[in-house]
Amino acid sequence: xxxxxxxxxxxxxxxxxxxxxxxxxxxxxxxxxxxxxxxxxxxxxxxxxxxxxxxxxxxxxxxxxxxxxxxxxxxxxxxxxxxxxxxxxxxxxxxxxxxxxxxxxxxxxxxxxxxxxxxxxxxxxxxxxxxxxxxxxxxxxxxxxxxxxxxxxxxxxxx
Amino acid sequence: xxxxxxxxxxxxxxxxxxxxxxxxxxxxxxxxxxxxxxxxxxxxxxxxxxxxxxxxxxxxxxxxxxxxxxxxxxxxxxxxxxxxxxxxxxxxxxxxxxxxxxx
Amino acid sequence: xxxxxxxxxxxxxxxxxxxxxxxxxxxxxxxxxxxxxxxxxxxxxxxxxxxxxxxxxxxxxxxxxxxxxxxxxxxxxxxxxxxxxxx
Amino acid sequence: xxxxxxxxxxxxxxxxxxxxxxxxxxxxxxxxxxxxxxxxxxxxxxxxxxxxxxxxxxxxxxxxxxxxxxxxxxxxxxxxxxxxxxxxxxxxxxxxxxxxxxxxxxxxxxxxxxxxxxxxxxxxxxxxxxxxxxxxxxxxxxxxxxxxxxxxxxxxxxxxxxxxxxxxxxxxxxxxxxxxxxxxxxxxxxxxxxxxxxxxxxxxxxxxxxxxxxxxxxxxxxxxxxxx
Numbered sequence: 001x002x003x004x005x006x007x008x009x010x011x012x013x014x015x016x017x018x019x020x021x022x023x024x025x026x027x028x029x030x031x032x033x034x035x036x037x038x039x040x041x042x043x044x045x046x047x048x049x050x051x052x053x054x055x056x057x058x059x060x061x062x063x064x065x066x067x068x069x070x071x072x073x074x075x076x077x078x079x080x081x082x083x084x085x086x087x088x089x090x091x092x093x094x095x096x097x098x099x100x101x102x103x104x105x106x107x108x109x110x111x112x113x114x115x116x117x118x119x120x121x122x123x124x125x126x127x128x129x130x131x132x133x134x135x136x137x138x139x140x141x142x143x144x145x146x147x148x149x150x151x152x153x154x155x156x157x158x159x
Numbered sequence: 160x161x162x163x164x165x166x167x168x169x170x171x172x173x174x175x176x177x178x179x180x181x182x183x184x185x186x187x188x189x190x191x192x193x194x195x196x197x198x199x200x201x202x203x204x205x206x207x208x209x210x211x212x213x214x215x216x217x218x219x220x221x222x223x224x225x226x227x228x229x230x231x232x233x234x235x236x237x238x239x240x241x242x243x244x245x246x247x248x249x250x251x252x253x254x255x256x257x258x259x260x261x262x
Numbered sequence: 263x264x265x266x267x268x269x270x271x272x273x274x275x276x277x278x279x280x281x282x283x284x285x286x287x288x289x290x291x292x293x294x295x296x297x298x299x300x301x302x303x304x305x306x307x308x309x310x311x312x313x314x315x316x317x318x319x320x321x322x323x324x325x326x327x328x329x330x331x332x333x334x335x336x337x338x339x340x341x342x343x344x345x346x347x348x349x
Numbered sequence: 350x351x352x353x354x355x356x357x358x359x360x361x362x363x364x365x366x367x368x369x370x371x372x373x374x375x376x377x378x379x380x381x382x383x384x385x386x387x388x389x390x391x392x393x394x395x396x397x398x399x400x401x402x403x404x405x406x407x408x409x410x411x412x413x414x415x416x417x418x419x420x421x422x423x424x425x426x427x428x429x430x431x432x433x434x435x436x437x438x439x440x441x442x443x444x445x446x447x448x449x450x451x452x453x454x455x456x457x458x459x460x461x462x463x464x465x466x467x468x469x470x471x472x473x474x475x476x477x478x479x480x481x482x483x484x485x486x487x488x489x490x491x492x493x494x495x496x497x498x499x500x501x502x503x504x505x506x507x508x509x510x511x512x513x514x515x516x517x518x519x520x521x522x523x524x525x526x527x528x529x530x531x532x533x534x535x536x537x538x539x540x541x542x543x544x545x546x547x548x549x550x551x552x553x554x555x556x557x558x559x560x561x562x563x564x565x566x567x568x569x570x571x572x573x574x575x576x577x
Contacts, residue, residue, distance in 0.1 A: 005165070005169075006165070007161065007164055007165045007168055008375040008376065010165065010168045010169050010172050011168055011172070011205075011209075011375075012367075012370050012375075013172065014168070014171070014172035014175055014176060014205070015370075016363055016366050016367055016370060017172075017176045017179075017363075018175065018176070018179055018198070019362075019363075019366060020359050020360075020362060020363040020366075021176070021179045021180060021183065021359075022179070023358075023359055023362060024183075024355060024356060024358075024359035025183040027355035027358060027359065028351075028352055028355040028356075029183065033188055033191075033233075033234075033237065033239065034183060034191065036230075037182050037183065037191055037192070037195050037230075038183060040195055040198075040199075040226065041179045041182065041183075041195065041198055044175075044198055044199055044202050044222075047202070047214075047218075048202060048205060048206075049370070051206060051209050051211050051214060052209065052373075052375070053373055054211075054383065055209050055210070055375065055376055056376055056377065057376040059210060060210060060318075060320065061210045061211065061212050061320065061322055061473070062210075062387070062398070062399040062400055063212070063322055063397055063398045063399065063400075063471075063472070063473065064391060064397040064398075064399070065320070065397075073210075073387055073399070074209070074210045074211065075380060075383035076383060076386060076387065076399040076400045076403050077380065077382055077383050077386065077403060079211045079213055079214050079400050079403075080400050080403040080404045080408060082211075082214045082217075083213055083214055083217050083400065083404060083477065084404070084411060084412070084415050086214070086217045086218055086221050086222075087217065087221065087415060087419060087477045087559070088415060088418050088419065088422075089221075090221045090225055090226060090229070091418060091419045091422030091423065092422060093226060093229060093230075094229050094422060094423070094426050094566050094570070095422045095425055095426045095429070097229055097230065097233040097426075097570070098233075098425075098426040098427075098429045098430050098569075098570065099429055100233065100237065101233065101236050101237060101429075101430060102429050102430070104237050104238070110237065110239075163265065163273065163317065166273075166277070167273075167277075167314075170277050170280055170281070173284075174280060174284050174303075177284065177288060178284070178287060178288075181287065181288055185296070187293045187296075189293050189296075189297065189341065189344060189345065190290075190293045190296040190297070192341065193287070193293075193296050193297045193299075193300035193341060194287065194296065194300070196300055196304075196337060197287060197300050197303050200300075200303060200304055200307050200330075200334075201307070203307070203311075203326070203330065204307055204310055204311060204314070207311055207314055207323050207326055208314065210318075212322045212323055212325070212326055212473035213398070213400045213401075213473045213474070213475070214400075215311075215323075215326045215473070216325060216326045216329050216465075216473050216474055216478050217477055217478050219326055219329050219330040219333060220329050220333050220477075220478045220481040220482060221481060223304060223330060223333050223334045223337050224332075224333030224334065224336045224337045224481065224482075224485050225333075225337075225481050225484070225485065225563065226337075227337035227338075227340060227341060228336060228337055228340040228485070228488070228567060229566075229567070229570060231337075231340040231341045231343070231344040232340065232344075232567065232570040232571050233570060234344055235343075235344045236570065322472055322473055323473075325465070325472055325473055325474060326473065328461060329461070329465070329474075329478060329482065332454070332457070332458060332461060332482070332485075333481070333482065333485060335454070336485045336488075336489060339447060339451075339489070339492055340492060343443070343447075343492050
């Protein structure tokens, strides 16, 4: 047996690893469908974490059996909470997926950047304002609040 | 017993973490759904190991059956079901390499 | 608690099967390879749940294996229908 | 650059979570409320499955809220998807194995689903799991025959009756002078099928409601696939 590796360590690393992988996927993925998958994975890690908090050494499942003496049981409260969380999670997943279907029908694409650009353009058009400030990450030096004289120039530069 | 639990948890942890990474980096969306179902599969076994049969059963029913059902139906409606989808390919780390996405 | 030889052999075989299927899931060059690997893992997990019920000495976990076995079929059927595409 | 910040964010979050998790004692006896519930539940509720008695007996209102959330999610998904009358059925019919296998497995799924629901207070399982299985059972023929569809009106009637009966059972407890959703009736012997008062009735209502909601959600998702 590897020294220093305990059951506790393995389980916590798994749960936290799932949460971190899921959140990194939400931040990094370039496709909206992958974002939904990443959310599912992060939720799995969080559920595992909750169940781990109710674990108890040498205990049995919280179900009464016909036994002579009743051994110790694990904590039933986190299990009930996770039971609720899983069912709600699948409802949210279905809702997210149906929103994805609508986005695909509307914008014809699911890439995060393109959808965001099209959505911004649509919002700007419906609000009747010019969309002259770049929505991307700041590239180099840019004035914090563009002056009216500079905006025309910078827009021309962008186009 | 604790020794056995440790080995089971180790194998399941490796399985879940590697397939979680796989679900986010693999190019094909259907393979990603399959990998995500493997994550919830290992999770169900881990819940059973943690003496939570109720939660394990819920996770088995929801994660193995319903979640992959919903995601697969959504892939069919999203038009991402192709086995060799050429233009819809997306990778996790291709957000910055815009030229590759647009190609 | 000591394990009998039978349980040790069963657990070892299951672990090896999980690792081999995982290898195919990760390496699998095509998507159907990965889907079949995921289905195989579901079957292995079902038998793992049964062995876990024997290890923990409680019949409660057999219900979980029952649910898992039936619903993994439904999930795999859905993925397989998706591979068929819109025809 | 964005990848780097994303990874940095994930790493920092992981460090924070690890710091929190290292403070949790692993494998210690349960919290005080857990111990109280474990000792009091067999007399107060009478369900052999203590998780069930937490879900329905002690935290019944949470379950009602969960049902409400699931209902909201399902109806919002139906609303977002919209347009019921688009065409279906350009997909090929299923093969021989799927067609007859689906027909063969349907009664088994139905039996397992109702078994899980009815024994929710004795063995692991209950309304949610059984409802998921029922939804899968009724959806499986749709996978084999793309032209078929579920009757949304029947599903919504079942769902409405199940939800109403859940609330009515809760209100009946209120009329008896007890708390909302508190289990009533004769609790009988612990571990027999008819025990635990109204908990099995509540779980039947939950199972039917969840099954109807998920089935209509799935058939909503499966429709209009030939639109694009």
